[in-house]
Amino acid sequence: MAADGVGTSLPSAPGAATARALPAGSPVLFGRSEELAVLTGLVDAARSDAADSNGDRQGGAAVLVEGEAGIGKTALVTAVEQHARQAGFRVLRCTGLQGSNTVGFDGLHELLHPLLPYVAALPDRQRTALLTAFAVEEGPVPDRLLVSTAALGLLEEAASRRPVLVLAEDMQWTDRSSAEVLDFIGLRLSNAPIVVIATARTGHDVHVTLPCSFPRFDLGPLGADAAETLLATLADTLPRPLSDTARRRILTEAGGNPLALHELPAALAATGVAGTSLSSRLPTTRRLEQAFLDQLSAVPVASRAFLVLAAVADDAALQDVMAAARTMDLGLDDLEPLEVRGLLRTDFASLHFRHPLLRSAVIGNASAAELAAAHRALASVARDETRAAWHRASATFERDETIAADLEAVARRAEQRGARPEAVRAYERAATLSQGVVGRARRLGRAAETARAAGMTSEAIELLAQVDSLAGDAQTVTETAVTRTVLSLTTGSVGAPPLEMDRVRSVLAGPEHADRLVEVLWAAALVVRGRNRPRAEWHALESELRTIPSTSPLKPVALALLTPLGAAPAARANLPHLVPQLLASPLGMASLAIAAESLQDLETALTCWELAYERAHELGAVADETQALRGRATILLLRGRVRDAVADAEYAARMAGDSQIPLVAGIAHGTLARAYALLGDVEAARRAIRDSSSRSTGGRLALSSADARWAAGLIALGQHRYRDALVEFTHMAVHPTRALWAIADRTEAAVHGGRPETVTEDLAEAEAVASGFHSAHLTSLVLRSRALLAPADEAEHYWSRAIEAGQLSESPIELARTRLLFGEWLRRERRVVEAREHLRDALGEFDAAGTPVFAARAAAELRAAGEVPLRDTTERPTTSNPLTPQELQIARLAADGMSNREIADRIYLSHRTVSTHLYKLFPKLGVTSRTGLTEALAANGYAD
Structure with missing residues (x-):
């Protein structure tokens, strides 16, 4: 044991x-x-x-x-x-x-x-x-x-x-x-x-x-003493005593298996000591099955047919089994020998085999004709459509479109109930029975998508490979393209077959299929961007998209994903108008949010992530909900709402793990790592970096890699390991948007690491993007970078402009970081009175954002400038036992007036688990009930 x-x-x-x-x-x-x-x-x-x-x-x-x-x-x-x-x-x-x-x-x-x-x-x-x-x-x-x-x-x-x-x-x-x-x-x-x-x-x-x-x-075999004791007890019930030779043979062949000790004596009686049923060359299970079959040798032929019928009847009611038996000219007289021998028993509601292994043996020993006859009989009397369809399919050895359609209906019913693994099996069998290639491809395509949604990644990959070998119609080609995309971006599967674009183009040729072709290319755009494929693939997709006469809202989204600068500025202005057209699809909204991030429209990106989350939650589409939460966390982080970002990312990571979506979990942990790095929690940040890597076993996305690098760079920057930080930030180039957002961090590392020339080219590109999209956020980061690089007589100009842009950017933490660096610069220039103003403002923002490391640095600079902070903000006014991200999420929902059951429905917990969390968090906040939760959260540094 x-x-x-x-x-x-x-x-x-x-x-x-x-x-x-x-x-x-x-x-x-x-x-x-x-x-x-x-x-x-x-x-x-x-x-x-x-x-x-x-x-x-x-x-x-x-x-x-x-x-x-x-x-x-x-x-x-x-x-x-x-x-x-x-x-x-x-x-x-x-x-x-x-x-x-x-x-x-x-x-x-x-x-x-x-x-x-x-x-x-x-x-x-x-x-x-x-x-x-x-x-x-x-x-x-x-x-x-x-x-x-x-x-x-x-x-x-x-x-x-x-x-x-x-x-x-x-x-x-x-x-x-x-x-x-x-x-x-x-x-x-x-x-x-x-x-x-x-x-x-x-x-x-x-x-x-x-x-x-x-x-x-x-659970292993019985020991020798226990096996002998059991056999001795059983031997007393046998019609005649066992000889010493038979006893030794049974103990040897049983190998400590209790059922074998029960059944082998009967098999021995039927075949003799030298009988083949006790062949030691067979595994124990096979020996037992053979022992059961030996006991059937004296059973009448009709009774054996009844036994096959019972074996394939699943858990059908006794009345249904007897009705099926009558169609085979079988009846109670044929059941009786089976009951007498103890092979079957009935409780007047259903039939039960003496042991499941007997049922396995009967099925395994029956001929195809015997099994088909039993299934046909059961199908003829089954009152349940699902059972009837499966029995008809099991009795069929040729293609039959009628039965295939019946099984497809079974699959749809299973999907409607959320039983996706069973739906996959029904779709697969329906495809096998389909008479036409188009129908077979369509059903296999549905099986692949259902398998993907069920987390059955390897099965989905195999099914997609089967679809590729068939000539599917336009709908199937389009749907399988989207399946491949989502599979690649959520599981990291490197086994998903690549898009065979030539075949796709041939199927989707003609103006009537223009929107479908756009959808396929939009899916391809998500993959090449998410996996940072060679730029030649980006440009090829962009060129093809521009030639397609389509009004599909996915076309401008795909173009924005592939060529953000080329799509500006009209595309950026058009983004909000696409929201209503894509609102029904969480995946469509998520892609629009990614496009908005690419076009530096953070307001629209946040709107799209929030709408995608609400729509996915409404549909119960947990995978899409998880992705939307992860996306929202990214924008919240940019806006300085660090603890809110932690709560969203933690929630996304938990749901992705529970739903077996490893790559999304990896991305969420990457976001968490960056948040913890900003909070100064180095150990938590490093743990999240490791989690991000470990959950990306199928091939890391550019996004999770870039976020993990960004977090590692922030850690190194905070520890004054500037060369290490520069290496991390440089590797963020795998994700162009993230690399743009980190340009000021990279510049800071380059300047202090003595390598300012390494950022010149990328800073010029960031400046062009910021100007092309009129992005206050990116502009403020570019100007901060220029200030860090500028000679003393030019730096103040850039610092002032960076602060002006930061005030328009709705990113208070980045504004505070600019003020901190400017205050440090002013103090070095011996302009301490001016320095104090910026350091004081930076300290207030860092304190409000809950970033103690930055707050401590600002406080130290303020003291060096001759001013004592009003209070020591190096220690945040939280309890000594801080809330976990999940506790914070529950506390805020409770403070908003939601009941335990409403909270449970919102965040996929049982209501008793929510109650347990509240029981633990109340003392941390110094309250005994929901009353005063809002005030307690604010007082403890958790203001929304």
Whole structure:
């Protein structure tokens, strides 16, 4: 037995002698005392935590019990279940089913169905998302993060009444949508007494990558003594005693597998000691399957047909299975031999196999004709459209457009419920059955986009490659181009196939496709800019775009992305007019915001990011919402709202991580690094730089690289390592817009590092851009740079103009930095009275922005100029225990009058998690309730 993995660590297992006794009525376990003690220990810890009234809870735990088929996973968790019930736990259970074809979230629905009476306690959006996923209500397509947050909230609601044990068996067969939600839940159990125990089969016959990050608990074979004791107990129930030879053979071949110890004696009786069913050349699972099949040798032919029918029926109701059996001329008489032999049992609602491995063996041993007959029979009686469509597809071995259309409808229904992994599977199968190439390409294209949205990056890449091999129509070519773009810019995937522009042009030739071609080129523009492709690609796209007669709003956006100077000044003036045309699309708004940044229109950029965020939040499009938050953080940072920028970037990084969008998480961490560098928190900045790099494993975007370099340069600049700073700032050239915004920082590093000549050319370019776009912000940075480079008799002219431009730029922190540098210059020129005015103003701005390092520097300069600051601003008036970015975000929303549930809906947390955050932040701000939060935030230096 071993445990490893990510998340809550498992307690050490006590020795077998100290393992607790099983409750009365529990299944008898042999040789599992240590394993049982570990798992019941998790239950006991959660129970103790639930009884703790001091509010400082550690929460629950999650673990994945892994082992080969028949190793005793179910018996072990059943014993844990009985222990938990005696301890007062509520037990919730779901079980995966091999080969099950669902619309998605079936496992989650099975698990949470008993808790649906509590659903009214959830925040509105979360409740709607969960009920839509369960097809109980119709609502907007729910995002996985919203469904996951709702499911966690529902469990927390139940756990507020009594502790909860979640048992998720056979995770390798649980529908992927449910498995992803369970993984999300298992990693966020710090606020409630909830224990999640999942089981999964390992072995050569399981080809599933589990979306599970729980600590692993490997359940190995029984020891020799325990295996002998179990076999001796079982031998007493056999019709005749086992010989010593048979006993030794069974113990050897079973290899400590409890199910093998149960089943091999029967197989031995059927085939003899030398029978092939006990061949040691087969893995344990195969030997067990063969042992089951040997027991079927005496079963009548009709009963074997009934067994195949039951095996492919998923979890269909008994009445449906019997109705399907009648269409095959089968009935109760054929079921009876299976019940007598203990192969099947019925509870008058459904049929159950003695063990899942028996079901696997039956399916694996059945012929294609037998399986097809069973599926046709089930399709003929199925009352559910999804089940019927899948059974018809499983019975079909030729292309069939009618069945393909039925499966496409299944995929659309799954998408509507937010079950994207299941939709991908349905689209893929529909494509396989499609009769025409165009239809096949269209369905594969939809599968690729759905896979991308589901975070199934490798699957999306493979599907795009398949689409490329087919002759798709104009719509498919356009849609797959956008899919590739978003895939490249959000996951960093280097495996996404490149745009084959010649083929695209041939499909989109003609004036009727002009807007579609513009959309493809707009997508390409986002990629070449985001990945800083060679300039030849930029110019080629620009030239082609200018020749297309299209009024699409994406055309000026794409041109602005590719050639900002060439697009000025008319393009800049036109940007605000494009907003209403792109408002419905978060991605369109995001691209417009990036174009506005490129054209130095920060006001329009901020408007677009905010509108993109609101629209994405309204649609439940978390990936777009995350990107918009990251973008807004950038503009807030430029405007000196550093702590607001930290809150947005931290939120974006958390959501991107939760939604498996690594590259966006990397970009958000880059923004965080720059913010922390401005705040003077060097360790936090360096940590964010590392996080940015580690989350960009698929190929870093120019944006995240530039932000990380900028942050590293600011750190070096603050530590007077000017040559190091200059190196970092110089490498920012990979992102032209960021390089422009950092021109004053680079110039400062170059001047103090003795390399002023290195900025001459880039400063001239920045000056041209600032002039061409009439940008007060960039103009102020250029003039500050000129002042730093100018001889003493010319510098004051530039300093004064830089301050004038800064006053128009709505960037108080940059204005303050200009005043600080000018004040230092004036003091060196022995003009201390004039210096004091600028240093005093700079100190006030730095203090208001919450940048203590800059404030300390300004205060020191002010003292050197002969004036003592009114108060020591080197220490900000915050508490000794500052708010985290998430606490600040929650505090501000609460101060705005939002309830816990409204806050939870806004920032994708459960309402009980919000309550916990408020409980922790109130003392930090010196308040006991929401009353006075606004004043407390201002008093502690967190004014908005």
